[in-house]
Amino acid sequence: MAVRPTDLRRLVQRGLRSVSSRAxxxxxxxxxxxxxxxxxxxVRRAVATSIDRVTLSTVLLQRQAEPAAALLPSWLSGYAPMFQSxxxxxxxxxxxAALPLDERRLTLRVDAADPVAQAIAERVAVDAREAGITIKVQAPVGLAPRPDVRLVRVAFDATTPDRVLAAIMAALGSRATALATTEPAPAIGAPLDTVYRVExxxxERDIIVPIVHLPVLYGLGERVESWNGPAVSPIGAWNLANVWLRSASLPDKPDRPDRPDRPDRPDRQ
Structure with a gap:
């Protein structure tokens, strides 16, 4: 079953195990x-630099996330460490501190149906307060006042840097990306230096502010076992050829003799 990083501790307490993909x-x-x-x-830069991404990843998201200053994860692009906050x-x-109060107040909108997003937003608000920015988290289920900033969650396939960045830009929307840059999305097959330039x-102007990267996370029941490899592949797909279900009546470590006991019999003549 798919699980949320914020629920991992309860998962472990129930005796279940977790497996995950790459980010x-x-x-x-x-x-x-x-x-x-x-x-x-x-103000945007103050918010971007105030976020404690390491603590957010290790504590709130229970070591199931990676701090992100870039949109593409490091395993995919290789250059993510060059983006440092x-x-x-x-x-x-x-x-x-010298700005008027109204300029230091922001309304942050999150998806009301996404508990992970709401938890991240609340943590961002706490960090921003330390920098002198007041953030009100808004999770509307209907009409609501216009927000100043949105927390977005974008899933992508494990393909190539050019394709993934183009997909992320499409998910963010043309309005947001046009505000951030005049650079178009990288063409399919674009070299890595082009992808880096676009990202x-x-x-760079903190209109789009990466926070964390997350894997696909699954919880395994106590009867689910795998052979020699992981139950879930790095791209998030179940490796069904490597998964088997232990019988409910079979103990974890069966203690059975190699052959059944037999009564002693005299050797045949």
Missing amino acids: LEAFALVFEPHRATPADLL TPASASSRTAI RALV
Whole structure:
């Protein structure tokens, strides 16, 4: 069964095991047009640099996530470590404190049906408060006031960097990507340096702010076993040829003799 990273501790307490794929989902903040202006760059950057991605990944998401400063995970692009979020300087914190209160307040919209997104949003709000930014998390089920920023969750297939970045850009929407950069999505077969250039342009003005990458996570019942390889492949698919179901009546480590006991019999003449 598919499980949420935030539920992993309860899964373990029930005696179940977990298996996961490589990182195949990305969470990112996307600022709305009215907060994507050059005048709001200071606020956006303060939010982006305030997020403690390591703690979010290891504590809230129970070591089932990877901190992300890039949209593509490192296993796919290889260049993700080149995207680093530097901590805010003392001068930038002073500049934030000098802004009017209205400019330091943001409404963050999340999917009301996504508990993981809501948990991440609440953590982002806590971190932003330390930087002088007040974030109100909004999870509407109907009409609601216009948000300033959205938390988006994008799943992608394990293909190639050019295809995945193009798919992520399509999922984010043309309005968001056009606000971030004039660069078009990479063409199919585009070289890696082109993919890097487009991705760098997407995130450099903090209109799109990557937060974490997540794998596909499954919980296994106590009777589910695998042969020599993992039950789930790196691309998130079940490796059914490698999975078997132990009989409910079969103990974990059967202690049976190699042959049934037989009464002693004299040797035949």
